[in-house]
Amino acid sequence: MKKKISLLGATGSIGTQTLDIVQSNPEHFQLVSFSAGKNIEKVREITLKFQPSLVSVMRKEDAETLATDFPSTRFVYGKEGLILVAAHSGADMLVNAVIGSVGLEPTLHAIREGITIAISNKETLVAAGDIVIAEAQKRNVALLPVDSEHSALFQALNGENPKRVTRLILTASGGSFRDLSRDQLKQVTVEQALAHPNWSMGNKLTIDSATMMNKGLEVIEAHHLFNLPYDQIDCLLHKESIIHSMVEFEDTSVIAQLGSPDMRVPIQYAMTYPDRMPMQNAKPLRLEEIGALHFERMDFERFKALALAYEAGRTGGSMPTVMNAANEIAVQLFMMNKIPFLQIEEIVEQMMNEHVTISHPSLDEILEIDSNTRKLVHALV
Numbered sequence: 001m002k003k004k005i006s007l008l009g010a011t012g013s014i015g016t017q018t019l020d021i022v023q024s025n026p027e028h029f030q031l032v033s034f035s036a037g038k039n040i041e042k043v044r045e046i047t048l049k050f051q052p053s054l055v056s057v058m059r060k061e062d063a064e065t066l067a068t069d070f071p072s073t074r075f076v077y078g079k080e081g082l083i084l085v086a087a088h089s090g091a092d093m094l095v096n097a098v099i100g101s102v103g104l105e106p107t108l109h110a111i112r113e114g115i116t117i118a119i120s121n122k123e124t125l126v127a128a129g130d131i132v133i134a135e136a137q138k139r140n141v142a143l144l145p146v147d148s149e150h151s152a153l154f155q156a157l158n159g160e161n162p163k164r165v166t167r168l169i170l171t172a173s174g175g176s177f178r179d180l181s182r183d184q185l186k187q188v189t190v191e192q193a194l195a196h197p198n199w200s201m202g203n204k205l206t207i208d209s210a211t212m213m214n215k216g217l218e219v220i221e222a223h224h225l226f227n228l229p230y231d232q233i234d235c236l237l238h239k240e241s242i243i244h245s246m247v248e249f250e251d252t253s254v255i256a257q258l259g260s261p262d263m264r265v266p267i268q269y270a271m272t273y274p275d276r277m278p279m280q281n282a283k284p285l286r287l288e289e290i291g292a293l294h295f296e297r298m299d300f301e302r303f304k305a306l307a308l309a310y311e312a313g314r315t316g317g318s319m320p321t322v323m324n325a326a327n328e329i330a331v332q333l334f335m336m337n338k339i340p341f342l343q344i345e346e347i348v349e350q351m352m353n354e355h356v357t358i359s360h361p362s363l364d365e366i367l368e369i370d371s372n373t374r375k376l377v378h379a380l381v
């Protein structure tokens with residue numbers, strides 16, 4: 001039987017690759033609903049091709065125009081629209097590929113509907129991981145990782161006793177500026193930051209990768225998905241992005257997952273789990289062509305954002321919410337050329353220093369803290 005898919009963030013990098021998988025495997029998948037932001041031309045293309053029953057866009061006026069042009073599809077908008085798509089009762093699985101903590105409430109609504117989630121939207125787990133995981137456990141809903149490192153960890157842990165794990169080792173490419181000193185980072189441009197050495201991804205994530213905040217977000221994401229303390233989550237610089245992450249066990253065995261960098265592989269694995277399927281037009285891994293893989297210890301002074309993320313994670317409570325919200329706005333400001341690159345982490349640090357942590361915040365408190373932090377960063381700049 002076909003798996004019915006709802007997709008948040010259909011016009012983005014992960015969203016587009018998810019649609020490729022659906023389109024290449026019409027006997028396995030059907031798109032029943034999706035959301036997008038402002039890219040209305042792409043919304044038209046997707047609607048025409050997949051004929052979903054429900055679509056959400058950011059703006060009311062776009063939803064109204066689209067409703068006239070596609071009378072057999074229902075168009076909704078805004079935050080409510082995202083929630084309607086996420087909790088679409090006709091779906092077997094939600095692929096959450098929206099960017100930012102705007103994905104939090106839709107995720108919780110999908111969980112409450114008992115819909116399995118393939119989760120790419122890491123900011124949701126960073127902003128409110130305790131709440132999301134508790135809700136998923138309470139409703140017995142699976143959260144299947146899409147992020148390449150977490151998919152690798154998930155695969156390496158398959159069938160293992162979690163009590164025998166000693167360390168999760170997340171690999172990091174180092175991003176666009178991995179060979180620059182902190183002094184050289186003072187001069188870098190947005191265009192340079194957007195040139196990731198190994199992956200083609202959305203702009204926000206590519207900047208996060210350059211600051212190393214992405215690895216910080218991923219450490220917190222791993223803490224929540226795999227229920228391990230921060231002392232057992234390490235990062236390793238691995239410039240080739242061939243080993244996507246590793247798990248070390250008590251007997252010193254290390255299990256790694258490898259592959260050519262291609263996000264369709266972890267997306268498809270989450271969509272077919274516990275099974276696998278052939279991957280169309282994928283580049284098989286030929287280690288003899290690569291020759292050597294390289295690893296370096298992570299330098300926490302050079303990659304200060306990673307140190308901040310460990311600090312936020314260890315503090316817990318509302319601190320990761322603040323870190324994430326400050327980072328989201330600081331990255332936007334950098335991309336608009338309003339602040340220099342190094343000010344991204346300065347803003348995150350300042351917001352964290354000024355925040356008085358709430359140890360067990362409610363959802364309402366998290367939403368308020370997230371929103372206030374965004375305002376504070378705008379006021380600061």
Ligand SMILES: NC(=O)C1=CN([C@@H]2O[C@H](COP(=O)(O)OP(=O)(O)OC[C@H]3O[C@@H](n4cnc5c(N)ncnc54)[C@H](OP(=O)(O)O)[C@@H]3O)[C@@H](O)[C@H]2O)C=CC1
Nearest residue numbers: 009010011012013014037038039098099120121122201202
């Ligand atoms: N790209 C990748 O390879 C990877 C991504 N991830 C994670 O997956 C998530 C998505 O990343 P990526 O695909 O790169 O992101 P993109 O920026 O490419 O896409 C983001 C999507 O979200 C939509 N969107 C943005 N803001 C809003 C909003 N406020 N309300 C509703 N929709 C919105 C965009 O719509 P529109 O464009 O129409 O405005 C777009 O569809 C992120 O959390 C990222 O960290 C994880 C691993 C790898």
Ligand SMILES: CC(=O)[C@@H](O)[C@H](O)COP(=O)(O)O
Nearest residue numbers: 147148172173174175209214
């Ligand atoms: C592809 C993927 O999962 C990204 O999140 C990736 O992790 C970015 O690479 P680095 O953050 O290691 O540069």
Ligand SMILES: [Mn+2]
Nearest residue numbers: 147148149218
């Ligand atoms: Mn990743």
